[in-house]
Amino acid sequence: MIKRTTYGYTAENDNYFLDIEFFDHDIIRFVYSKEKSLPKTSSAVIAEPRKLEVSLNNNIVETSRLKIVIDEKTLRVKIYDLEGQLLSEDLDYDLDVKSDKKIEKCHKLKEAKILLKKKKLWETGIYGTGEKYGFLNKLGSKMENWCSDVLAHTQLHNPLIDNYHTSIPFYIGADLNKSYGIYFDNTFRTYFDFAKEDQDVISFRADGGKLDYYFIYGATTKEVVQKYSEITGKMPLPDIAYLGYQQCRWSYKNRDELLDVAIKMRENKIPCDVLYLDIDYMDNYKVFTIDSVAFKDFKKLALELKKMNFKLVVIIDPGVKVEKGYSVYDEGIDKDYFVKMSDNKSEYIGEVWPGKSVFPDFMQEKVRIWWGELHRNLIEQGIDGIWNDMNEPADMSNDCKTLPEDCKHKTDENQIFDHSEIHNLYGFLEAEATYNGLEKIQENKRPFILTRAAFAGSQRYAALWTGDNASIWEHLEMSIPMFLNLGLSGYSFVGGDVGGFIGETTPELLIRWNQLGAFTPFYRNHSACQTTHQEPWAFGKETMDILRHSMNQRYELIYHFYNLAYESYNKGIPMLRPVFLEYQKDPRAYDLHEQFLLGENIMVCPVVRPGIKKKMIYLPEGQWFDYYTHEIYEGKQYHMIDIEIDKIPVFVLSGSAILRSNVNQFVDDIECENLNIEVYDGSDFEKIFYFDDGNTRNYEDGTYSLIKIKLENHKIEIEPVYNGFDMHQINVNYVFEDSTENYLITF
Numbered sequence: 001m002i003k004r005t006t007y008g009y010t011a012e013n014d015n016y017f018l019d020i021e022f023f024d025h026d027i028i029r030f031v032y033s034k035e036k037s038l039p040k041t042s043s044a045v046i047a048e049p050r051k052l053e054v055s056l057n058n059n060i061v062e063t064s065r066l067k068i069v070i071d072e073k074t075l076r077v078k079i080y081d082l083e084g085q086l087l088s089e090d091l092d093y094d095l096d097v098k099s100d101k102k103i104e105k106c107h108k109l110k111e112a113k114i115l116l117k118k119k120k121l122w123e124t125g126i127y128g129t130g131e132k133y134g135f136l137n138k139l140g141s142k143m144e145n146w147c148s149d150v151l152a153h154t155q156l157h158n159p160l161i162d163n164y165h166t167s168i169p170f171y172i173g174a175d176l177n178k179s180y181g182i183y184f185d186n187t188f189r190t191y192f193d194f195a196k197e198d199q200d201v202i203s204f205r206a207d208g209g210k211l212d213y214y215f216i217y218g219a220t221t222k223e224v225v226q227k228y229s230e231i232t233g234k235m236p237l238p239d240i241a242y243l244g245y246q247q248c249r250w251s252y253k254n255r256d257e258l259l260d261v262a263i264k265m266r267e268n269k270i271p272c273d274v275l276y277l278d279i280d281y282m283d284n285y286k287v288f289t290i291d292s293v294a295f296k297d298f299k300k301l302a303l304e305l306k307k308m309n310f311k312l313v314v315i316i317d318p319g320v321k322v323e324k325g326y327s328v329y330d331e332g333i334d335k336d337y338f339v340k341m342s343d344n345k346s347e348y349i350g351e352v353w354p355g356k357s358v359f360p361d362f363m364q365e366k367v368r369i370w371w372g373e374l375h376r377n378l379i380e381q382g383i384d385g386i387w388n389d390m391n392e393p394a395d396m397s398n399d400c401k402t403l404p405e406d407c408k409h410k411t412d413e414n415q416i417f418d419h420s421e422i423h424n425l426y427g428f429l430e431a432e433a434t435y436n437g438l439e440k441i442q443e444n445k446r447p448f449i450l451t452r453a454a455f456a457g458s459q460r461y462a463a464l465w466t467g468d469n470a471s472i473w474e475h476l477e478m479s480i481p482m483f484l485n486l487g488l489s490g491y492s493f494v495g496g497d498v499g500g501f502i503g504e505t506t507p508e509l510l511i512r513w514n515q516l517g518a519f520t521p522f523y524r525n526h527s528a529c530q531t532t533h534q535e536p537w538a539f540g541k542e543t544m545d546i547l548r549h550s551m552n553q554r555y556e557l558i559y560h561f562y563n564l565a566y567e568s569y570n571k572g573i574p575m576l577r578p579v580f581l582e583y584q585k586d587p588r589a590y591d592l593h594e595q596f597l598l599g600e601n602i603m604v605c606p607v608v609r610p611g612i613k614k615k616m617i618y619l620p621e622g623q624w625f626d627y628y629t630h631e632i633y634e635g636k637q638y639h640m641i642d643i644e645i646d647k648i649p650v651f652v653l654s655g656s657a658i659l660r661s662n663v664n665q666f667v668d669d670i671e672c673e674n675l676n677i678e679v680y681d682g683s684d685f686e687k688i689f690y691f692d693d694g695n696t697r698n699y700e701d702g703t704y705s706l707i708k709i710k711l712e713n714h715k716i717e718i719e720p721v722y723n724g725f726d727m728h729q730i731n732v733n734y735v736f737e738d739s740t741e742n743y744l745i746t747f
């Protein structure tokens, strides 16, 4: 019997219960369990179920968008759209998989405990799945989700590695006409098989927990991505400075080295907004301390950097050095704030940079508040943002390179959890603690946190970089599908170590990597200790001049990036988009990863191989302006284009607009008078651009403007839709193939 509940329906058979909850007419939660009560959602989920007008006829539940057929005997479901197309069909599920396969080293179960198998239907592509190596389309592959310090396993990113720093158990099935997403709300180690073992079956499994997932339907993948962000949230609106160029290295070891970088940036007219300090700024790698010898008068140093208009971000790892007399350790021990061993009595001691270390138990809210508050001193010293690293969590004391799965966490209510259930959430909870802390400490500022480990929903707190890559061309190329799939998995503010982290970069690789970096949301050059330096001046003037061009290009488009960040914050749509996200009906737009869209109208075609002179690109429907020459290229065609060392090929869709500003040394230096709306002639369109002060939280009280631009029969109209931020005027450049007209519009 299927019965109505407050937010959905429930059904049961001899073994299991099925609960269906509606979050919308096309966002539906399915939970299979052995108990009658519905489990709590994980911390990733922020949406609440809704009471919707839906109907039940026999065993068919109908919403305004979907039909769900429940087999009352087996509780398996089939989901159809209202035209009767089958979207999803369960083949089998099991909440107690019996396996005689033995447990491997690191407690890795060969066969997970819970399992759901769905029929592979019409999907021509599988996307999302967070931070994974390999091509864009994941159909035909298998993967695990278990946050891992990849390099600690002495492995470089490669397609044979299952686990990366980040775990996002979300995937999208798509073809030309339809799309769905499945978010598996399970924080244990999870596994996906996208028709690899059996080409008719897509399955997801977990080492424990509940069989609890959300089915999200959309006519397009863009719609699915947007709806997924209703479940796990959107990125906050960033301070615009963090969309600028950022410079890092492991490590700038003392104040002079850091100041030298700052001075060289300004002397060489390399636009840059953010500098980083890696682990060596601390006293013996003790988090929340500063080495008072190497970084003497830290406050003064921070002030000097501020005067040169740099923001300063420092690294904070979760491992706390075991050392009596070190206040963070003492207080944490005193208050019982650290993760425990399997006996739940003594603290688990692992090993990170400071040597023997304990790990804050972020499951407890009071620990999160404590950790957040610990940042106060750093902020008072003049630090602006926080870089959370090693938060998978990484642990060098054992072969598994993380905490043993039977370590114990607890909540404020003393509910005990094994690390196997919390592991994937650890980085998420640390970022949450840091974000909430900075929000309190930095009055009226927008917190900036960068994280390495993440789970579904981490986008609400932190930007993400994809960890330890290498200075090899393959990693440059493979970072693109990784960023694009992260974007489809709710993570818009992403980037990788530009130039490559380990190994030796070369001038050509650094140039090509910067050209890509200038078009990725998070743009930071970072390299490991003992590698060749790769600051923009490291390879001499000729290379630096070309690199400067990339950075200038980024600053020209920084307000455009900011508008795209606003779209991610507002609608959950990623800044970087695979071409098919905008051209779902075009079969040739599928699975491209050597080119991508920035927003809906800028086609970026990075060069990811050494020495090439030509590159084949595909331009979808419409006409496309060469960004540099304004020459028009026809869409729905492949083009063989010439490649030059100092240029990344970029095209702008005709009948669209971008925001462009004159370049300077840092973002605050861009005068409003230099801000242009650039309209590319073509068919009619309408677009709204967002403006605010770029760094305070005043926008939350309405201090922002929305300016609408409209092209109709080649005539431009501009009007403020909402003018809370004092926009008096704006320049317009109207671009044709062979000329440009300029206007000044005042309001």
Ligand code: GLC
Pocket: 249, 250, 278, 279, 315, 389, 390, 452, 467, 468, 526, 527, 528
């Ligand atoms: C990790 C980080 C890297 C950092 C290093 C030292 O390997 O991924 O970015 O530089 O630790 O802190």
